[in-house]
Amino acid sequence: MDIHRTLWNEDILREIFSHLATPTTSTTEPHDGRVALARCARSSKAFFEPAVDFLWRELDSLSVLLRLPSLAPPPPPCLPSEDSEGLRVSEGRQEPLHDDNQELTVVRISHIHWPLLQLTEYPRPGLQSEEREEEGASEDSRKPDHSDGYCSGVTAIARVRFYARRIRKLVHHSSPREDVRAAQTATLATLHHQLRGEPLFPKLTALYWAQQSAHDVLDILTLVSPALRQLHISQTASPRQDGRHSAVASSGTQSSAWCTLIHELSEAAPALETLTLSGNFDASSILCVGELKQLRTLTIVNLAQRGFSAGYLSILRSCAALSHLRDFGIKLAVSGSPGGPDGVSALEDDGLSELVRDEAGFHSLRSLRVHGSLSLVSRFLSHVASPSLVSFDVMLPLPGRWEDFRACFDALALRFASSLRVVRLSGSWRGDLSSVACPMVVLGSLLHLPHLEELAVISHTGVARALAPADVAAMAKAWPHLRSLKLLYQPVGKPLPIDALAAFAAHCPALHTLWLASVDVRGAEGRELEGCPQSDHGLVTIWLSGMVASASDVSHWQAARFIDRMFPRVDPRPVELPWHPCRDEPGWERVLHCLREVKAARMAVAAAAA
Numbered sequence: 001m002d003i004h005r006t007l008w009n010e011d012i013l014r015e016i017f018s019h020l021a022t023p024t025t026s027t028t029e030p031h032d033g034r035v036a037l038a039r040c041a042r043s044s045k046a047f048f049e050p051a052v053d054f055l056w057r058e059l060d061s062l063s064v065l066l067r068l069p070s071l072a073p074p075p076p077p078c079l080p081s082e083d084s085e086g087l088r089v090s091e092g093r094q095e096p097l098h099d100d101n102q103e104l105t106v107v108r109i110s111h112i113h114w115p116l117l118q119l120t121e122y123p124r125p126g127l128q129s130e131e132r133e134e135e136g137a138s139e140d141s142r143k144p145d146h147s148d149g150y151c152s153g154v155t156a157i158a159r160v161r162f163y164a165r166r167i168r169k170l171v172h173h174s175s176p177r178e179d180v181r182a183a184q185t186a187t188l189a190t191l192h193h194q195l196r197g198e199p200l201f202p203k204l205t206a207l208y209w210a211q212q213s214a215h216d217v218l219d220i221l222t223l224v225s226p227a228l229r230q231l232h233i234s235q236t237a238s239p240r241q242d243g244r245h246s247a248v249a250s251s252g253t254q255s256s257a258w259c260t261l262i263h264e265l266s267e268a269a270p271a272l273e274t275l276t277l278s279g280n281f282d283a284s285s286i287l288c289v290g291e292l293k294q295l296r297t298l299t300i301v302n303l304a305q306r307g308f309s310a311g312y313l314s315i316l317r318s319c320a321a322l323s324h325l326r327d328f329g330i331k332l333a334v335s336g337s338p339g340g341p342d343g344v345s346a347l348e349d350d351g352l353s354e355l356v357r358d359e360a361g362f363h364s365l366r367s368l369r370v371h372g373s374l375s376l377v378s379r380f381l382s383h384v385a386s387p388s389l390v391s392f393d394v395m396l397p398l399p400g401r402w403e404d405f406r407a408c409f410d411a412l413a414l415r416f417a418s419s420l421r422v423v424r425l426s427g428s429w430r431g432d433l434s435s436v437a438c439p440m441v442v443l444g445s446l447l448h449l450p451h452l453e454e455l456a457v458i459s460h461t462g463v464a465r466a467l468a469p470a471d472v473a474a475m476a477k478a479w480p481h482l483r484s485l486k487l488l489y490q491p492v493g494k495p496l497p498i499d500a501l502a503a504f505a506a507h508c509p510a511l512h513t514l515w516l517a518s519v520d521v522r523g524a525e526g527r528e529l530e531g532c533p534q535s536d537h538g539l540v541t542i543w544l545s546g547m548v549a550s551a552s553d554v555s556h557w558q559a560a561r562f563i564d565r566m567f568p569r570v571d572p573r574p575v576e577l578p579w580h581p582c583r584d585e586p587g588w589e590r591v592l593h594c595l596r597e598v599k600a601a602r603m604a605v606a607a608a609a610a
Contacts, residue, residue: 013050021054056163062172065164066187157194164200170223171208174216181216188222199225206230214281217261221268228269235279235303258285266291279303283315290318298322299329299369320361320383328365332372332380367391374404374427381411389416396427402462405429405442413445421481422454429462438465439487439518440474447478453510455479456486466491466518469500476507486515488545495520498544498562499527505535505566512540519544521591524559525552532565539567543575543588553590560594564602572596 017040020033034055041051059065175181191200204225211217214235258281265272274297277286281302289298298319319328362368365386370377370393377394392412405425412420423446442464446452467487475485482504496519504511521544542563563570572595574588 010050013047014053017050017054021057052163053166056166058169058171059167060171062170062184065160065167066184157191160191161195161200165202167201168203169206169208170201170204173210174212176212181212185216185219188219192222201225202227204228206232208232210234211279214257214279214285217257220261221264224265224268226268226270229271230274231265231269231272232274232276233278234276235281255282255285259288262286262288262291266293270294273297275299277301287314287318289315290321293322294324295322296324297327298325299327301329301331301371316380316383317361323364325362325364327367327369328362329369330371332370332376362386365389367393369393371395371397373398374400374408378404378408378411381408381415384415388419390419391422391424392416392420393422393424394427396425399428399462402429402437402442402464405457406445409443409445413448417448417450419451420449421451423449423452424454424456426456426458428459438471439467439489440471443475443487447474450478451481452479453481454484455482456484457488458486459489462489463492464489465493467496467500467516469497469503472496472500473503476503480507481510482508483510484513485511486513488515488517491518495523497527498524498559499532499566501562502532502535502566505537505539506533509537511537514539514541515543517545521545521559521587522552522555524562525555527558527562529558529561529565532562535566535568537567538569540569540571541575542567542570544591545588556587556590557594557598559591560598563591563595564598568599568602570595572599 017037020037020040037051037055040047041055175184201223202225204223205227207220207223207228207230209217209220209232211219211233212235217233217235220231220233271294272292273294275289275292275295276299277289278299278301283302286300289295289300300315300319315330319325319330362384363386365384366388367390368384370380372380372394374394374396394408408425409423412423429442443457446455476482485504496516498519498521501514501516501519504514544559572592574592
């Protein structure tokens with residue numbers, strides 16, 4: 001048996017190198033693992049293939065690859081010399097290359113790939129024997145032609161293919177310059193033609209594409225392979241910023257471009273499972289999304305001023321027909337849209353009413369994410385027929401009535417009580433001290449969700465009465481599988497006694513995170529610590545707010561003792577919190593400081609007793 005072959009089996013090498021690869025698609029920050037991979041690729045022929053595979057598995061700019069046909073230029077000024085072992089100081093960072101004599105400027109190249117460009121000179125590792133025969137290139141033809149500054153056509157194509165066939169995740173941001181985008185389109189078209197229908201990225205599974213104009217979307221077709229599973233498209237410029245066509249022509253061309261892309265994707269990427277569309281587009285341009293029969297995750301975020309308007313109905317019908325759809329996200333309404341009190345126009349209201357009268361859809365949906373008014377969302381829920389909806393997430397663009405909150409929660413409990421496990425709602429309800437409601441009046445229907453694991457209701461300006469001990473006990477008993485509870489609003493009236501939280505310790509053994517904005521920290525000094533049952537609960541993250549700033553130092557210490565008694569495993573480090581009117585960092589920091597001291601004293605006593 002060949003001992004060297006046994007020790008350096010390629011599978012073992014790939015397992016080692018996989019731990020060096022960066023876990024993200026970005027190479028804009030230094031990463032020691034990628035630097036080590038580059039050095040491995042330069043050090044040994046046996047290491048080259050597996051090391052380069054991981055180095056080029058994820059790429060954060062298409063420009064890096066399109067630069068390859070040219071000869072490897074000298075490193076940028078900020079890149080250290082070979083004597084200093086190449087990739088240090090700015091290793092992994094990106095710097096612009098400026099050339100005032102060229103029309104196409106500001107090409108951003110990731111420094112981590114410069115050693116690989118140098119490695120492709122002599123011998124040329126990208127030309128495998130099969131590729132040499134296929135391209136019909138002789139040894140001499142593969143050498144670069146220094147007279148014109150570019151490789152020969154055959155060598156350039158082979159060189160690009162050598163790296164492109166390794167890429168599995170590609171992130172690309174389109175240039176704001178139209179001439180640069182035109183050159184990129186021409187280059188991609190040339191490559192696509194030269195490959196005679198073969199995919200440029202045969203192993204590409206995830207593509208993140210940020211474009212300036214809807215017309216750039218067709219460039220994606222030159223990159224798609226049958227292996228593609230995730231496609232995320234975002235358009236950064238509005239239709240008005242795309243000056244190549246008049247408004248009418250632009251709208252028609254835009255719709256045609258999107259329709260062509262979606263139609264071609266159904267054949268070119270039959271394994272596509274995840275699609276994200278974000279930008280300014282007309283509803284008619286994506287109506288054919290229903291052709292992508294294998295989609296499991298679909299997100300549509302229209303940033304246009306009026307959303308889809310009359311196109312809501314057609315879009316939802318098309319999406320509802322996707323039989324494999326598991327995860328759906330859509331922006332239903334836009335802040336400040338004209339219409340009723342919650343920003344829903346009569347046209348949109350009538351459209352959803354008609355949709356509800358249709359046969360129900362979304363039969364396989366497990367996760368629903370919606371941006372829109374609660375009245376609109378509640379009507380949309382009536383069309384979801386899935387018996388296995390697990391997660392529901394809503395972002396409100398405008399404050400709504402607390403009655404709409406209750407109606408939405410009523411709809412959830414009525415239709416999805418047997419499956420729903422996650423409910424997240426971020427937004428505010430309108431109201432003041434003259435129209436406050438008890439939290440359980442709003443949340444009461446959620447007590448009928450026995451499998452609930454996560455509840456987050458973050459109302460930045462919503463006013464409601466503080467929770468009562470009976471409310472906490474009801475929630476703890478109704479949700480025995482609860483893992484995370486975040487209930488933030490502006491409480492009024494008598495706050496919740498801190499020892500009432502013991503109900504969570506008694507009935508929610510899996511609770512990991514607890515945020516409450518109605519706990520009486522100031523009144524903790526008047527509570528009897530011995531009356532609170534001691535627990536070994538595993539809660540890790542806690543944030544309580546309620547008269548913390550006005551509490552005395554004695555109250556801070558007593559609150560810390562209560563927390564340590566109920567939840568002895570709490571991490572006393574500060575928690576990153578969203579903005580909230582009840583947020584009181586100095587006061588809560590003081591409680592956490594006291595908690596650290598209480599925990600240290602308890603552990604010292606336990607160690608001494610042992």
